[in-house]
Structure formats: C-alpha cells, structure tokens
Amino acid sequence: TQQYRITLLPGDGIGPEILTVTVEVLKVIGKQFDITFEFQKGLIGGAAIDETSEPLPSETLELCRNSDAVLLAAIGGYKWDNLPRLQRPETGLLGLRAGLNLFANLRPATILPQLIDASSLKKEVVEGVDIMVVRELTGGVYFGQPKGIFTTETGEKRGVNTMAYTETEIDRIAHVAFEAARKRRGKLCSVDKANVLDVSQLWRDRVITISETYPDIELSHMYVDNAAMQLVRNPKQFDTIVTGNLFGDILSDAAAMLTGSIGMLPSASLGSTGPGVFEPVHGSAPDIAGQDKANPLAQVLSAAMMLRYGLNEAAAADKIEQSVLAVLDQGYRTGDIMSHSMKLVGCQEMGDVLLKVL
Amino acid sequence: TQQYRITLLPGDGIGPEILTVTVEVLKVIGKQFDITFEFQKGLIGGAAIDETSEPLPSETLELCRNSDAVLLAAIGGYKWDNLPRLQRPETGLLGLRAGLNLFANLRPATILPQLIDASSLKKEVVEGVDIMVVRELTGGVYFGQPKGIFTTETGEKRGVNTMAYTETEIDRIAHVAFEAARKRRGKLCSVDKANVLDVSQLWRDRVITISETYPDIELSHMYVDNAAMQLVRNPKQFDTIVTGNLFGDILSDAAAMLTGSIGMLPSASLGSTGPGVFEPVHGSAPDIAGQDKANPLAQVLSAAMMLRYGLNEAAAADKIEQSVLAVLDQGYRTGDIMSHSMKLVGCQEMGDVLLKVL
Numbered sequence: 001t002q003q004y005r006i007t008l009l010p011g012d013g014i015g016p017e018i019l020t021v022t023v024e025v026l027k028v029i030g031k032q033f034d035i036t037f038e039f040q041k042g043l044i045g046g047a048a049i050d051e052t053s054e055p056l057p058s059e060t061l062e063l064c065r066n067s068d069a070v071l072l073a074a075i076g077g078y079k080w081d082n083l084p085r086l087q088r089p090e091t092g093l094l095g096l097r098a099g100l101n102l103f104a105n106l107r108p109a110t111i112l113p114q115l116i117d118a119s120s121l122k123k124e125v126v127e128g129v130d131i132m133v134v135r136e137l138t139g140g141v142y143f144g145q146p147k148g149i150f151t152t153e154t155g156e157k158r159g160v161n162t163m164a165y166t167e168t169e170i171d172r173i174a175h176v177a178f179e180a181a182r183k184r185r186g187k188l189c190s191v192d193k194a195n196v197l198d199v200s201q202l203w204r205d206r207v208i209t210i211s212e213t214y215p216d217i218e219l220s221h222m223y224v225d226n227a228a229m230q231l232v233r234n235p236k237q238f239d240t241i242v243t244g245n246l247f248g249d250i251l252s253d254a255a256a257m258l259t260g261s262i263g264m265l266p267s268a269s270l271g272s273t274g275p276g277v278f279e280p281v282h283g284s285a286p287d288i289a290g291q292d293k294a295n296p297l298a299q300v301l302s303a304a305m306m307l308r309y310g311l312n313e314a315a316a317a318d319k320i321e322q323s324v325l326a327v328l329d330q331g332y333r334t335g336d337i338m339s340h341s342m343k344l345v346g347c348q349e350m351g352d353v354l355l356k357v358l
Numbered sequence: 359t360q361q362y363r364i365t366l367l368p369g370d371g372i373g374p375e376i377l378t379v380t381v382e383v384l385k386v387i388g389k390q391f392d393i394t395f396e397f398q399k400g401l402i403g404g405a406a407i408d409e410t411s412e413p414l415p416s417e418t419l420e421l422c423r424n425s426d427a428v429l430l431a432a433i434g435g436y437k438w439d440n441l442p443r444l445q446r447p448e449t450g451l452l453g454l455r456a457g458l459n460l461f462a463n464l465r466p467a468t469i470l471p472q473l474i475d476a477s478s479l480k481k482e483v484v485e486g487v488d489i490m491v492v493r494e495l496t497g498g499v500y501f502g503q504p505k506g507i508f509t510t511e512t513g514e515k516r517g518v519n520t521m522a523y524t525e526t527e528i529d530r531i532a533h534v535a536f537e538a539a540r541k542r543r544g545k546l547c548s549v550d551k552a553n554v555l556d557v558s559q560l561w562r563d564r565v566i567t568i569s570e571t572y573p574d575i576e577l578s579h580m581y582v583d584n585a586a587m588q589l590v591r592n593p594k595q596f597d598t599i600v601t602g603n604l605f606g607d608i609l610s611d612a613a614a615m616l617t618g619s620i621g622m623l624p625s626a627s628l629g630s631t632g633p634g635v636f637e638p639v640h641g642s643a644p645d646i647a648g649q650d651k652a653n654p655l656a657q658v659l660s661a662a663m664m665l666r667y668g669l670n671e672a673a674a675a676d677k678i679e680q681s682v683l684a685v686l687d688q689g690y691r692t693g694d695i696m697s698h699s700m701k702l703v704g705c706q707e708m709g710d711v712l713l714k715v716l
C-alpha cells in the first residue's frame with residue numbers, strides 16, 4: 001500500500017467547501033487503488049492573515065515541504081483587498097510558489113463536449129479545443145529585481161519592475177514544455193515578444209537551442225499580441241504553449257475562458273524535486289462562499305492532476321477524470337455551468353453524485 | 359480653404375496598395391470639404407531598410423515632424439525577420455513613436471452589424487460591442503532602461519527589460535483616457551496588475567488621483583489576466599479601457615479580434631503637440647501583397663481618424679465613415695470579410711465603389 005502525506009490549504013471564500021468534497025473523493029479513490037492519504041491542514045491567504053497577520057505563515061511552508069503534494073483551494077476576497085501588498089493573500093501565493101521553487105505551471109484548457117454551449121465562442125470554433133499552457137512561474141517580471149516605487153532626480157515617483165530571465169530559468173521550463181508536448185500531440189508554440197524585448201530574444205534563442213534535443217516536437221514561435229488574437233480566432237491551432245510568467249498569466253486565463261467553464265479547470269505547479277501544488281484555475285468567489293453553490297469539479301480535477309503529475313498514480317487520476325465526465329453525462333450541473341433541462345445541484349450534492357459514480 | 363501637409367508612409371507588403379486607395383478618397387473628400395491636402399512620401403520599415411539599411415531614416419522623421427499628420431500603412435515581412443533587432447522594421451515603428459512623442463494610442467474595436475458573422479464569438483455576445491482601448495505608447499517595458507542581454511556573475515546570460523512608469527507618464531495618458539471616455543459612454547476601466555507589480559500600484563494610485571478631476575466618469579480597475587478573460591466572456595461590459603504599453607498591445611489585439619474583421623480597424627497615435635500617426639491595426643500581409651486582394655478599409659478609416667483626431671475635421675471624418683458603412687450595406691466585400699451572397703471585390707475596386715458613394 002502506497003502512503004502519501006497531502007497538505008490541504010483551503011484558503012478563502014469557497015475554498016473550504018470545494019476542498020471538503022475533494023477530500024471525500026480522494027478517500028474513496030484511496031480505498032480503490034490501495035493508497036493511504038494522510039491529510040494535514042495549513043493556513044494561507046486571507047484565512048492566514050486573519051489568524052496570524054501573515055498571508056503565508058512559515059509553519060504553512062514547513063508543512064508543505066514535509067509533504068508529498070499540496071492541494072490548494074482558493075485565496076483572496078474583498079476583505080483583504082486594501083491591505084498593503086506584502087500583507088495580501090496574493091503575496092502568500094507568490095511566496096508559496098517561490099518557497100517551493102514551483103517554476104512550472106501547467107494549465108490545461110479543454111473543451112468538454114458536455115459543456116460546449118457554455119463557451120462565448122461559436123461551437124465550430126471551440127469544438128475539440130485541448131490546449132496545455134506551460135507557464136514559467138518563479139521568474140520574469142513577477143520576481144525580477146530591482147523593483148519598487150522610487151523617487152527620480154526630478155522628485156517624482158517612478159514605479160519599477162524588472163522582467164528578466166536567465167538561461168537556466170528558460171532552459172528548465174523549456175524542457176518541461178517539450179516533455180509535455182511529447183505526451184500530447186507533439187506541437188509546441190513558444191510565446192514571447194522578441195520583436196521588442198531583449199528578455200524575449202534570449203527566451204527565443206534558448207528555446208530554439210533546447211529544441212535540438214526534441215527533434216520529434218514541432219516548434220513554432222508567436223508574439224504575445226498575436227497569440228492573444230489567435231486564441232480568439234482559432235484556438236484549435238494550439239496544442240502546447242510555453243511562455244513566461246506574465247504572458248502565461250494573461251494567456252492561460254484567456255484560454256481558460258474559451259471553454260466558458262472555468263469552474264472546471266485544474267492546474268499544477270511543479271518544481272524539479274519536492275511537492276507540487278495543485279489548485280483550481282478559478283478564484284475564491286467570495287459572493288457565493290458558504291452557500292453550497294460552488295462547483296467543486298475544478299478542485300476534484302486538481303486532485304486528479306496531483307495523482308498524475310505529483311504522485312505518479314495515473315490510473316487513479318484517470319478514474320477521477322472519467323467519473324467527472326460521467327457525472328456531467330448524467331446531467332448534473334452546479335449553477336455556474338447550468339443550462340436548460342439539466343439537474344441543478346449544490347457543491348455537496350455534486351460531490352455525492354460523484355462518489356456514487358466512483 | 360484649409361491646407362494640410364500629410365506624410366504618407368506606405369511601408370511594406372499591402373501597405374502601398376491600401377494607401378493608394380486612401381489617398382484617392384482623401385482627394386475627393388478634400389474637394390467636398392474645401393480642404394487641400396499636400397502629400398509627401400517617406401520610407402519606413404522594410405522598404406527603408408532595403409534602400410537605406412535603416413528602418414527609420416532620419417529624413418523620414420524630419421518629414422513627419424514637418425507635417426500636420428502622418429498616414430502610415432503597414433510594416434514588416436518575412437524578408438526582414440532575421441535581421442538583428444535594431445535593423446528590423448518594428449524598430450522603425452518604435453522609433454517613430456518615440457521620435458514624435460506619440461504617447462497615446464487609441465484603438466477602437468467596434469462590431470459592425472454588417473460583419474457580425476465574421477466574429478468567432480456568438481452573435482449575442484458581440485452584438486453592439488464598441489470598445490476604445492487607450493494604450494500608453496512610449497513608456498513601460500517597451501522603452502524602460504536598463505535593458506539588454508547581460509552576463510551574470512556565474513557566467514550565464516540574463517535577458518533584462520525594465521517595466522517602469524513615472525507619475526508624469528501615467529497622468530498624461532490618464533487624462534487622454536478620461537477625455538475619451540467622456541466623449542463616449544462615460545465609463546473607464548483601468549487595467550493593471552497591481553496585485554503583483556509595483557509599477558501597476560503606482561499606475562492605479564495615479565489613475566485614482568486623476569479621476570477626481572472627472573467626477574462624471576465611472577472608473578473601475580481590473581487585473582490584466584481578468585481583463586483578457588472578460589473580453590472573451592462578455593466584451594459588452596467595456597466602454598473605454600486605459601492601460602500600459604505591453605498590456606495595451608495584448609488586449610487591443612484581443613479586442614480587435616473579437617470583431618472578426620481586423621481588416622476594418624483603424625488606430626490613432628497622438629502626442630500632446632505635433633502630428634499624430636494614423637494606421638490600420640492589421641499588418642502588412644506579405645502573402646497577398648501586390649495581388650489587389652487587400653482590404654483598404656482599415657486604412658481609409660485611419661484617414662477618418664486622422665481627420666477627426668489629428669486635423670479636427672469631424673464632418674469630413676463622419677462622411678468617410680458613413681460611406682464605408684454604405685459600401686458594406688451594398689454588399690461589397692474583400693476576401694478577408696467575404697461571406698455568402700456578398701460581392702467579392704479587390705482592393706482597387708473597393709476603392710472605386712467607395713468613391714462612387716462619396
């Protein structure tokens with residue numbers, strides 16, 4: 001019997017509800033696949049600020065380090081929006097990424113046939129879309145130094161961030177992306193702004209160099225403005241996309257929204273060693289928190305990604321993913337993905353029907 | 359009789375064809391509104407590289423400075439894609455923006471009822487979309503210092519760009535945006551990444567300060583990743599958007615693509631004094647260059663923007679815009695916007711029917 005220690009970070013808003021459902025799913029899956037999960041809980045985001053006045057207490061980081069994987073729900077809410085940046089929920093998330101060295105963020109954007117009508121795009125445009133965005137997560141303008149708000153010689157303020165990548169940083173994310181493309185349809189599109197930015201020029205040069213090790217992968221390059229256009233115009237042209245932290249933030253959200261159902265999308269953040277963090281793409285939805293209305297499926301699918309990418313338990317991951325599709329086939333929908341003649345259920349009930357299918 | 363000196367920059371690819379049509383339109387409009395245009399031609403982009411080995415010869419910048427407005431067509435092409443960045447067409451464009459101090463870029467994204475089927479989004483999602491993106495154009499990560507590819511202490515390369523804004527830079531673009539919103543539906547959404555970036559924090563603070571002068575404008579703030587999502591999900595929520603150079607590059611292209619017909623979209627780049635530059639949003643389309651297939655209407659509408667924003671000739675601008683709609687109503691379409699049972703025309707013929715309507 002395999003044994004894994006999982007750190008649960010419920011965070012804010014709908015986080016606790018959707019994580020509760022997910023833990024139940026994991027327990028059942030564990031029995032079926034002879035896996036024992038040992039769960040431990042940590043504070044992050046607004047919940048951590050309220051209790052400790054820090055968005056990422058050092059105990060939380062320690063808990064995470066001493067586990068095999070981290071399941072994160074969602075952070076943030078109006079309540080903490082006006083605190084200084086260092087004390088905000090987002091800063092806790094950035095600290096977690098940096099602290100665990102999670103440089104690779106995998107964000108699938110897949111259109112499920114059952115939910116195709118939820119998309120704001122025409123059916124023929126999005127049918128069959130299956131994109132994996134590989135986003136660099138611990139570098140670029142998010143972390144570059146120098147940064148801050150300085151006073152110029154003329155006495156006015158100047159806000160500064162530094163968009164920077166070293167060769168090492170580019171190489172390691174490129175390897176992750178080429179490997180991901182190899183497990184998919186063998187196409188990788190690297191997105192940059194090499195016609196304007198020096199950092200993108202280095203990015204492109206290194207991606208080309210690394211590509212020599214992957215002759216089986218078809219590599220292309222696209223400027224970020226064009227990529228934003230092409231995602232809207234014809235998303236089916238994309239298989240795997242690799243890009244820097246900021247461009248990945250923007251493009252993975254645009255790609256996610258093509259599906260029309262971001263309540264369904266999981267993500268994985270991985271380092272070279274140590275535990276990964278698995279979390280839904282959607283936010284903490286404070287307006288529906290505690291009302292049993294949230295869609296738990298992105299969190300459940302994040303647990304599947306944890307099994308697949310974090311714990312190497314692909315069979316268990318498959319089982320979860322198939323069960324989610326089965327539940328949709330049976331017509332169960334939470335409010336965010338509800339449509340005509342389907343069965344509206346709450347967060348907990350969605351969990352229950354999923355357990356039945358499992 | 360009013361007299362204006364206009365610098366024409368045909369550039370590359372389809373640039374010369376679409377500009378030729380536009381000049382004919384301006385000549386007719388001139389007669390009707392008692393305006394005399396004096397045209398002078400300059401080299402830019404690949405065309406300039408081929409003749410002078412520089413993408414923006416100093417004579418071109420001088421010509422522009424000595425004119426009332428600049429009509430630019432399009433630059434770039436495969437031919438010049440592998441030159442070092444300083445000798446590339448794009449660098450000429452950036453030099454023109456910096457050289458004329460064109461800090462404000464206005465990019466409308468309007469759905470024309472005649473072309474609504476061209477959108478990849480559902481009709482009910484895009485019907486009536488009318489967005490103006492006000493993009494800062496001479497600052498941010500495009501121009502921030504330091505930049506370059508440096509060698510670190512450990513001997514590896516590090517690509518660096520600096521994303522920076524001063525208060526002065528933010529204030530002046532904010533004023534342009536609030537004024538633009540006032541002439542529209544009175545709503546302004548400022549897009550930043552203030553939850554992560556110091557430069558965005560200063561941006562947001564200044565936009566809030568400037569907003570006190572515009573109590574009639576409804577100001578909101580949105581993170582750039584969410585803005586990319588919301589443009590796809592429900593673009594009708596936007597009226598005027600103001601944002602920095604890089605975010606504006608990405609979002610204005612995404613917004614343009616919502617219309618499905620970027621062959622129709624003009625843009626204006628303005629400074630506080632001196633001539634503005636007016637150009638289509640689309641590129642130089644080298645694959646159809648010289649084949650009389652290009653859509654000249656974005657260039658024609660750029661001339662209308664020139665009349666409206668650059669020369670204060672709103673009546674003449676109105677006339678051009680109405681004529682373009684009339685030509686579409688009559689069913690004339692170039693290949694890029696062609697649809698069932700419409701009349702396919704080439705670049706020159708589209709110009710001819712437009713002249714007839716005028």
Ligand SMILES: CC(C)[C@H](C(=O)O)[C@@H](O)C(=O)O
Pocket residue numbers: 090093094249553554583
């Ligand atoms: C909350 C924020 C700091 C974060 C980011 O920008 O990375 C979020 O948008 C995301 O994409 O995970």
Ligand SMILES: CC(C)[C@H](C(=O)O)[C@@H](O)C(=O)O
Pocket residue numbers: 195196225448451452607
């Ligand atoms: C060609 C390029 C330098 C330019 C930019 O990035 O500004 C273009 O994409 C644009 O938006 O006008």
